[in-house]
Amino acid sequence: EDKVVQSPLSLVVHEGDTVTLNCSYEVTNFRSLLWYKQEKKAPTFLFMLTSSGIEKKSGRLSSILDKKELFSILNITATQTGDSAVYLCAVVNGNKLVFGAGTILRVKS
C-alpha cells in the first residue's frame, strides 16, 4: 500500500526559530515529491523535487529529497507568524498525488 508519513504531527515554535519538517514515503511508481502549504482552504504549491540531493530554495524555505532513503525535509528559517499552517507532503505516484497527514505548524509571536 502506498504510504506517505510526515513528522512531527504538530509543532509550536517561537518567531525566529528554525524548523525542519520530515516526510518519508513508500510508493510503487514514484515520479516526484511535492510540498504544499495549507492555510484555510486550498493547498498552495511550494516545491517539487524530482532528483536526489538538489536543494530547492525559496526565500526562507528550502527542501531536499533523498531517493535512496525515501524521504524529504522542508526547512523554514527565521519563522514568522505567517508561516503558521499545515504543511503537506505529497508524492506523485503514477498519475496521482498521495498525501501525508500533514504537519501543523504554529509560530508564536
Added chain:
Amino acid sequence: EPEVTQTPSHQVTQMGQEVILRCVPISNHLYFYWYRQILGQKVEFLVSFYNNEISEKSEIFDDQFSVERPDGSNFTLKIRSTKLEDSAMYFCASTGIIYEQYFGPGTRLTVT
C-alpha cells in the same frame, strides 16, 4: 497569475440528491484531478482526467461519481445520490506537462 477556480464555495444538499461541483482549471493545463478532504483527515485522490477520459481513479470513485469536461474550460464532478459520508471539501487541481498540481479553493459539500 492564472489560478484554478471552483464553484460553489459551499454546497448544502440533502441525502440522495445529486450535486455537480464545477471547476475551471488553468487554461493551458492538460491534466485535471479531483481530490477530497474529509474534516480532520488526509487529502485523498479521487480521479484524474486527460484527453477527455479518466486516466486513473481511486476506490472511492465508485459508480455514484462521474466527471466531465463539457466544454473547453469547465471540469465537473457529479455525485449522483449523495450520502452523509460524502460531506467533505472537494478540491479540483490541474497540471501542465510536469507534475506540479495547482489546487482550486475547494467546494465544501455538506450532506444533511
